[in-house]
Amino acid sequence: KAGVTQTPRYLIKTRGQQVTLSCSPISGHRSVSWYQQTPGQGLQFLFEYFSETQRNKGNFPGRFSGRQFSNSRSEMNVSTLELGDSALYLCASSSGGWANVLTFGAGSRLTVL
Amino acid sequence: SQQGEEDPQALSIQEGENATMNCSYKTSINNLQWYRQNSGRGLVHLILIRSNEREKHSGRLRVTLDTSKKSSSLLITASRAADTASYFCATDAGGGADGLTFGKGTHLIIQP
Numbered sequence: 001k002a003g004v005t006q007t008p009r010y011l012i013k014t015r016g017q018q019v020t021l022s023c024s025p026i027s028g029h030r031s032v033s034w035y036q037q038t039p040g041q042g043l044q045f046l047f048e049y050f051s052e053t054q055r056n057k058g059n060f061p062g063r064f065s066g067r068q069f070s071n072s073r074s075e076m077n078v079s080t081l082e083l084g085d086s087a088l089y090l091c092a093s094s095s096g097g098w099a100n101v102l103t104f105g106a107g108s109r110l111t112v113l
Numbered sequence: 114s115q116q117g118e119e120d121p122q123a124l125s126i127q128e129g130e131n132a133t134m135n136c137s138y139k140t141s142i143n144n145l146q147w148y149r150q151n152s153g154r155g156l157v158h159l160i161l162i163r164s165n166e167r168e169k170h171s172g173r174l175r176v177t178l179d180t181s182k183k184s185s186s187l188l189i190t191a192s193r194a195a196d197t198a199s200y201f202c203a204t205d206a207g208g209g210a211d212g213l214t215f216g217k218g219t220h221l222i223i224q225p
Binding site: 033068100101103104106 | 212
């Protein structure tokens with residue numbers, strides 16, 4: 001059974017650019033969540049999608065957006081990049097059941113110069 | 114904002130010793146989970162304990178939960194070098210719609 005796949009694994013952007021990160025969940029999982037991990041703030045919840053609908057959103061500015069497709073694959077976009085957006089972006093999928101156990105991808109490490 | 118706070122922030126022990134990490138949280142929870150993260154990689158789910166459970170075991174892992182004190186502990190027995198990682202507790206307020214809230218983690222180093 002394939003795990004959660006995130007692409008790209010590493011990327012470097014400059015301030016003001018935008019970036020799109022992709023996540024393919026485990027087959028059959030309908031929930032996809034995104035987290036930002038930085039040394040200073042730790043793991044912070046960005047948003048969660050379930051059956052193409054955003055179910056919840058963390059406390060991030062509108063520059064951070066996402067979407068989920070009918071095959072449950074998800075993308076997140078960050079526009080007008082800032083230096084502080086440098087982070088490891090983690091995607092996780094779950095079946096959406098009560099337990100909310102997450103299976104994480106390896107992450108996309110974004111560096112903003 | 115972080116819900117869980119792990120203690121200690123870092124822990125270094127000798128291989129074969131037991132490692133104990135603690136987690137405190139602030140609000141009512143549906144369940145509490147522990148995850149492991151190896152350097153710069155994704156997190157791996159270790160164990161889940163429901164709010165009505167007090168203790169749970171899985172292999173060399175033992176988790177306790179005290180909802181009256183809003184705290185949990187993770188015990189790793191007979192530690193191995195491969196246990197070197199960061200460990201995070203994550204709380205779920207219930208319903209699955211609010212996502213998990215993670216603490217900042219305990220960095221565990223097992224000295225050979």
